[in-house]
Amino acid sequence: MSAPVIRKASGPDSLVISDDCNHPANVICELCRLFFDKDWVTGTGGGMSIRQDNLVYLAPSGVQKERMKPENMFVMDLNTRDYLKTPDTYKPSACTPLFLSIYNAADAGACIHTHSQSAVMVSLLYDKEFRISNIEQIKAVPRITEAGYLDNTDELVIPIIENTLQEEDLTPYLAKTLMEYPAASAVIVRRHGIFVWGANIWKAKIINEAIDYLLELAVKMRSFGINTTGPLGIEKESPYHECSHHH
Structure with missing residues (x-):
């Protein structure tokens, strides 16, 4: 040896x-x-x-x-x-200028870019923003513009930007979106993927995992006719909802 x-x-x-x-x-x-x-x-x-x-x-x-x-x-x-x-x-x-603009705008300590299928699917189902509320996992996402984390009753909003031929060409659109959404922890790129950031890499990892869970869940909710931002109990209006009938 x-x-x-x-x-x-x-x-x-x-x-x-x-x-x-x-x-x-x-x-x-x-x-x-x-x-x-x-x-x-x-x-x-x-x-x-x-x-x-x-x-x-x-x-x-x-x-x-x-x-x-x-x-x-x-x-x-x-x-x-x-x-x-x-x-x-x-x-x-090719992500480098995008990461730099996130560090510049959001004072982040880490950035993650994935090609998550859930993020891509959500970009095909929503127009300018992804929104979800009344789900427990929302509590893992920080408020950014104020202290603490979102509540499960809060509405999580993630902006969606259009894809470009070259990834670095996204930079001006991302920078503009970061200014328009100062409380965002992520930006979805249509038909491409998602950028997620946090104060450090382990927080960014948690936020990325929580958001991907919510994106995947939203795709499933939509497939069963459940509105992702509906009030509690909205699922009872889904044609798939099973209610107990007492005769």
Whole structure:
């Protein structure tokens, strides 16, 4: 048995090689594998970024998410927009300008972009906004413009923007939407996917999971003729609702 190789990196690689499981480069790899298993990122689709102070860690373009390694990461200085670390074989993600505009507008600590089928389906069922209320899982989403989290009786609103031919061309539309919806934690891109952000990566993960649950649920509710923003008891009006008849 040969002795284990201790990975010590010098130069730019020292920004991404670490034995700390909470290091941003390690966390991005861990979550990309997890989201691959959930079918949220497939076939190089989707992206992820973590911001630590003025450093932004970015998953590269064209890499299979479940095989990503820390050395594949890009690291950017948020102030100068210069790359401090670039991998040998990969290009920067097309999501990069979108992530930067989210960091700029929302003061987020992490951004997640998935190609979730539930997000795409919702973009086909709703026009300019997705809305849902009176579901327990809404309580996982923060209020953003004030302290605390939404109540289950609150209405969660997620804006929907049109897709563009090139992903980076979404940037001005995303920036405009972030100004119009300061309380948003996510933006859906029609026929494409969703961007979700949070104060740090673990909060962004929770928000992403909660929102995807609500999107999937909404698609099912709509398929049974139940309004996602109807009052409590609206489901009784669905033709599929089973009520007990006493004779």
